[in-house]
Amino acid sequence: MRRQFFHFVHRFIAFSISLFPLINADFADTVFQNGSIYTLNPSSDKVEAVAIKNGRFTYIGTNNGTSKLIGNETTVVNLQGRMAMPGLIDSHMHVVSGGLFLLKCDLNYQPLTLEDVLVHVQQCINMEPEEEEKHSWLEVVNCDYPTLTTKSGMINKKDLDTLKTTRPVSVRSSDYHTVWANSEALKLSNITADTPNPLGGNIGRLPGSQEPSGILEDNASYMLAVPPPTEEINIAAINAALKLLREAGITTFQEAAASTGWAGAWEKVKQNGSLSARGYFDYRIEPPASKDKIEGALHDVLNVTSKFNDASQLKPEPILKWQAIKGFLDGVITYPSNTGALVEPYNMPVGNTSQWAPDNSTLIEPYWRSDILTLMVERLILNHIDAQFHADGDLAVRIVLDAVESFRNAHPNYTDYRIGIAHDELTHADDWPRFAKLGVDAIMSFQWAQLSSFWIPNTFNSMGSERHDKLEAFGTIAKYGRPIVYGSDWPIDPLDEFLALKVGVTLAGDPENPHSPASQGPQYTGTFPGAKLSREAALRAITTEGARFLRADKHIGSLEVGKLADVIVLEKNYFEVPEDEIGRQRVLMTMLGGTVLYVAEGVSFGDRVVPKFPNGNSTTALERKRVGMHRRYIRDAREHRCRYAH
Numbered sequence: 195m196r197r198q199f200f201h202f203v204h205r206f207i208a209f210s211i212s213l214f215p216l217i218n219a220d221f222a223d224t225v226f227q228n229g230s231i232y233t234l235n236p237s238s239d240k241v242e243a244v245a246i247k248n249g250r251f252t253y254i255g256t257n258n259g260t261s262k263l264i265g266n267e268t269t270v271v272n273l274q275g276r277m278a279m280p281g282l283i284d285s286h287m288h289v290v291s292g293g294l295f296l297l298k299c300d301l302n303y304q305p306l307t308l309e310d311v312l313v314h315v316q317q318c319i320n321m322e323p324e325e326e327e328k329h330s331w332l333e334v335v336n337c338d339y340p341t342l343t344t345k346s347g348m349i350n351k352k353d354l355d356t357l358k359t360t361r362p363v364s365v366r367s368s369d370y371h372t373v374w375a376n377s378e379a380l381k382l383s384n385i386t387a388d389t390p391n392p393l394g395g396n397i398g399r400l401p402g403s404q405e406p407s408g409i410l411e412d413n414a415s416y417m418l419a420v421p422p423p424t425e426e427i428n429i430a431a432i433n434a435a436l437k438l439l440r441e442a443g444i445t446t447f448q449e450a451a452a453s454t455g456w457a458g459a460w461e462k463v464k465q466n467g468s469l470s471a472r473g474y475f476d477y478r479i480e481p482p483a484s485k486d487k488i489e490g491a492l493h494d495v496l497n498v499t500s501k502f503n504d505a506s507q508l509k510p511e512p513i514l515k516w517q518a519i520k521g522f523l524d525g526v527i528t529y530p531s532n533t534g535a536l537v538e539p540y541n542m543p544v545g546n547t548s549q550w551a552p553d554n555s556t557l558i559e560p561y562w563r564s565d566i567l568t569l570m571v572e573r574l575i576l577n578h579i580d581a582q583f584h585a586d587g588d589l590a591v592r593i594v595l596d597a598v599e600s601f602r603n604a605h606p607n608y609t610d611y612r613i614g615i616a617h618d619e620l621t622h623a624d625d626w627p628r629f630a631k632l633g634v635d636a637i638m639s640f641q642w643a644q645l646s647s648f649w650i651p652n653t654f655n656s657m658g659s660e661r662h663d664k665l666e667a668f669g670t671i672a673k674y675g676r677p678i679v680y681g682s683d684w685p686i687d688p689l690d691e692f693l694a695l696k697v698g699v700t701l702a703g704d705p706e707n708p709h710s711p712a713s714q715g716p717q718y719t720g721t722f723p724g725a726k727l728s729r730e731a732a733l734r735a736i737t738t739e740g741a742r743f744l745r746a747d748k749h750i751g752s753l754e755v756g757k758l759a760d761v762i763v764l765e766k767n768y769f770e771v772p773e774d775e776i777g778r779q780r781v782l783m784t785m786l787g788g789t790v791l792y793v794a795e796g797v798s799f800g801d802r803v804v805p806k807f808p809n810g811n812s813t814t815a816l817e818r819k820r821v822g823m824h825r826r827y828i829r830d831a832r833e834h835r836c837r838y839a840h
C-alpha cells in the first residue's frame with residue numbers, strides 16, 4: 195500500500211481553486227466533511243471533505259476548503275471520521291439471473307443436510323397463498339449439492355416427494371450443473387424411463403432400472419418444463435437485484451452474459467426511474483461454426499449494440515450501455531465437471547485406490563476454435579466492440595492471449611481495445627507476463643480463492659500439487675504488471691463484495707462470515723496457495739480498474755473534481771481494520787451521481803439526507819424465502835438442530 199494514502203493533502207486546495215474557479219463559485223448541493231475519504235485518484239490521496247454540485251465533484255480537499263461552498267440549501271454531512279470511497283464497480287455479474295433467484299426459494303449456499311433442505315423448502319411452500327400457487331413450479335436455488343450428498347448420501351425424487359405439496363419442485367445446485375426434481379416435475383416435463391439422455395446431459399436413473407431418479411445433470415436440467423419468466427417477472431427480478439446492489443454499494447455493474455430479450459425490461463425500469471446503477475451489458479454470442487460465418491456473427495453483434503447501446507456520455511442519471519460481447523471458451527475446472535480446457539490433462543482417480551494420475555481422455559477442446567477466435571477478436575476490435583471471454587482452464591486462457599497477440603502483430607499501433615478474460619482459475623506460468631504485455635485484463639472473482647468444498651479434496655487432487663500455485667493466480671498476474679479487474683459472478687457466489695476483497699488480500703475466508711466456506715468448519719479456514727493483492731490493489735480492482743475496463747474512467751471510479759459523484763460510506767475503515775475483519779463490513783450510504791439512493795437501516799446522516807429508495811421491512815417476502823434471513827425461521831431451524839445461522 196502506498197504511504198501517501200495516509201497523508202492529508204493540502205495541496206488539493208490550491209489545485210482545485212486554481213483549476214476550477216467558476217465551479218467553486220457556486221454553493222454545493224452536498225458537502226461531506228470530517229471523513230476519511232479515499233479518493234483513489236492517481237496519487238491515492240486521502241482527504242477530509244468533498245463538495246458536490248449537479249451530480250459532480252466541485253471540490254476535493256479539507257474541511258476548511260468547503261466552508262465557502264456551503265449555502266443555506268447545501269446538505270452538509272458530517273462523516274464523523276467514517277470512511278467514504280468511490281461507488282463499487284462490479285465487472286462480472288448476472289444481475290437478471292441473480293434477481294430471479296431472489297424471487298425464488300433460496301438455500302443461500304449453506305451446507306445443509308437433506309432434513310435441513312426439506313424443512314426450508316416446506317417453509318417456502320407454506321409461505322405462498324395456496325390458491326394462486328397450487329400448480330406453479332417451486333424453484334429452489336443456491337443448493338450446496340456437494341455438501342448435501344456428502345452429509346446425506348445419494349438423494350432422489352422420492353425425498354422431494356415427501357414434501358406436503360402437489361406442486362412441481364426443482365432444486366438447483368449453486369454451481370448450476372445439477373438439478374434435483376420431484377416426481378410431479380418429471381411428469382410435467384415428460385421425462386420417463388424411455389427418455390434418452392440429451393447431448394451433453396445426463397438423466398440420473400434409480401438403481402437397477404431406467405426410471406429417472408430426479409437428478410438431472412447439465413443439459414438434462416434444461417429439459418424441465420419450467421415456464422420462462424414473463425417480462426413482468428423480469429422487471430420484478432431486476433428491481434429486486436437493484437435493491438441488493440444499492441445495499442452492497444455497487445453503483446456500476448457489467449451484466450456478463452446479456453440476452454437481448456431483457457433489453458425491454460431494463461428500458462422500462464429506467465423509464466420508471468427505478469434504475470439505480472449504471473448498467474453495462476455484454477451481449478452473449480456463440481462461436482461461429484466456420485470462418486465464413488464470422489461476418490454474419492459480427493453483423494448480428496453490430497445490429498444489437500447499435501440498437502441497444504446508449505452511446506451518450508455518462509451523466510448523473512444512470513444509462514444502459516451495450517458496447518461489448520461475451521463468449522464462453524470452456525466450462526469449469528471443478529471436479530467432477532472437469533469441463534475447463536487445460537494444457538495438461540486432469541488427474542483422475544486410479545481404480546479404487548487413493549492415487550490420482552493424469553488421464554488424457556480429460557483433454558477437451560475449447561468451445562471456440564483458436565483460428566475462429568483470432569479472426570473474431572480482430573473483427574470485433576476493428577469495429578470498436580469490446581469483449582469479455584469466459585476462460586477457466588489454462589488452455590482456454592491461452593487461446594485468448596494468442597488471439598490478442600495475433601492482433602497486435604497485425605496492428606502494432608492499435609491499442610484502444612478492452613479484452614477481458616473472466617475467471618482464469620488455472621493459468622500457465624508462461625502466460626502470466628502476457629496479460630501486461632498484451633494489455634489483456636484478468637477479471638477475477640476473489641471469493642473463489644478460499645478453501646471450500648469446491649476445492650477440497652477432489653478439485654485439488656485433479657489439479658495435482660504441481661499446479662496448485664497456478665490456481666487463482668491473480669496476485670502473480672498483478673505482480674507481472676497488469677492490475678486485476680474484479681467481478682463477483684453473483685449469484686454463483688453470494689453478493690458480499692467486502693468478503694471478496696478480504697479473500698483477494700488474504701487468500702483466506704472468514705470463519706465469522708456466514709457467506710464464507712470458512713464458517714462451515716476448520717477444514718476451510720486455511721490459506722489458498724498463491725500470491726495476494728495489497729488492500730489498495732484489491733480495492734482498485736473494484737473501482738478504478740473496473741472503470742478503465744468499461745472505458746468510463748474519465749467519469750467514475752475515483753473521486754476527482756469534475757467526475758460523477760458515485761460515493762459510498764462504510765461502517766469501518768477498510769484500510770485500518772485488521773485483515774481478519776476486512777470481510778465484516780457494512781455499506782451505510784450509497785450515492786449515485788449526487789443522489790443518495792440508500793441509507794442503511796437504523797443509520798442517519800441528518801434530516802436532510804433522505805434516500806431515494808426507502809428500506810422495506812427486513813422481513814419482506816423475498817428475505818423470508820432465504821435460508822438464514824428470517825429470524826423466526828432461524829429459531830425454528832435451530833429447534834430442528836439445523837445449522838443455518840452462525
Ligand SMILES: *[C@@H]1O[C@H](CO)[C@@H](O)[C@H](O)[C@H]1NC(C)=O
Pocket residue numbers: 256258
Ligand atoms: C481551518 O480554519 C480554522 C479557522 O479559520 C483555522 O484555525 C485552522 O487553522 C484551519 N485549518 C487548516 C488545516 O487550514
Ligand SMILES: *[C@@H]1O[C@H](CO)[C@@H](O)[C@H](O)[C@H]1NC(C)=O
Pocket residue numbers: 266267
Ligand atoms: C436561503 O436563502 C435565501 C436568500 O436569503 C432565501 O430566499 C431562501 O429561502 C433560503 N433557503 C432556505 C432553504 O432557507
Ligand SMILES: *[C@@H]1O[C@H](CO)[C@@H](O)[C@H](O)[C@H]1NC(C)=O
Pocket residue numbers: 228272273274275276
Ligand atoms: C469529526 O469526527 C470525529 C470522529 O472521528 C469526532 O470525534 C469529531 O467530533 C468530529 N468533528 C466534528 C467537527 O464534527
Ligand SMILES: *[C@@H]1O[C@H](CO)[C@@H](O)[C@H](O)[C@H]1NC(C)=O
Pocket residue numbers: 382383384419
Ligand atoms: C408431455 O406430453 C403431453 C402428452 O403427450 C403433451 O401434451 C405435453 O405438451 C408434453 N409436455 C412437454 C413439456 O413436452
Ligand SMILES: *[C@@H]1O[C@H](CO)[C@@H](O)[C@H](O)[C@H]1NC(C)=O
Pocket residue numbers: 393394395413
Ligand atoms: C447442450 O445443448 C445445447 C443446445 O441444445 C448444445 O448446443 C450443446 O452443445 C449441448 N452441450 C454439450 C456439452 O453437448
Ligand SMILES: *[C@@H]1O[C@H](CO)[C@@H](O)[C@H](O)[C@H]1NC(C)=O
Pocket residue numbers: 429433462463464466468
Ligand atoms: C416502478 O417503480 C415502482 C415504485 O418503486 C415499482 O413498484 C414498480 O415495480 C416499478 N416498475 C418498473 C417497470 O420498474
Ligand SMILES: *[C@@H]1O[C@H](CO)[C@@H](O)[C@H](O)[C@H]1NC(C)=O
Pocket residue numbers: 454493494497498501
Ligand atoms: C437485429 O436485432 C433485432 C433485435 O435483436 C432483431 O429482431 C433483428 O432481426 C436483427 N436484424 C438483423 C439484420 O440481424
Ligand SMILES: *[C@@H]1O[C@H](CO)[C@@H](O)[C@H](O)[C@H]1NC(C)=O
Pocket residue numbers: 545546547
Ligand atoms: C480394490 O480393487 C481390488 C482389485 O480390483 C480389490 O481386490 C479390492 O478389494 C478393492 N478394494 C476396495 C476397498 O474396494
Ligand SMILES: *[C@@H]1O[C@H](CO)[C@@H](O)[C@H](O)[C@H]1NC(C)=O
Pocket residue numbers: 552554
Ligand atoms: C498422454 O498424452 C501424452 C502426449 O500425447 C503422451 O505422451 C502420454 O503417453 C499419454 N499418456 C497416456 C497414459 O496415454
Ligand SMILES: *[C@@H]1O[C@H](CO)[C@@H](O)[C@H](O)[C@H]1NC(C)=O
Pocket residue numbers: 606607
Ligand atoms: C507505429 O509505432 C511505431 C513506434 O512507435 C512507429 O515507428 C510507426 O511509425 C507507427 N506506425 C504507424 C502506421 O503509425
Ligand SMILES: *[C@@H]1O[C@H](CO)[C@@H](O)[C@H](O)[C@H]1NC(C)=O
Pocket residue numbers: 810811
Ligand atoms: C413494516 O412493518 C410494519 C409493522 O410490522 C407495518 O405496519 C408496515 O406496513 C410495514 N411496511 C412495509 C413497507 O411493508
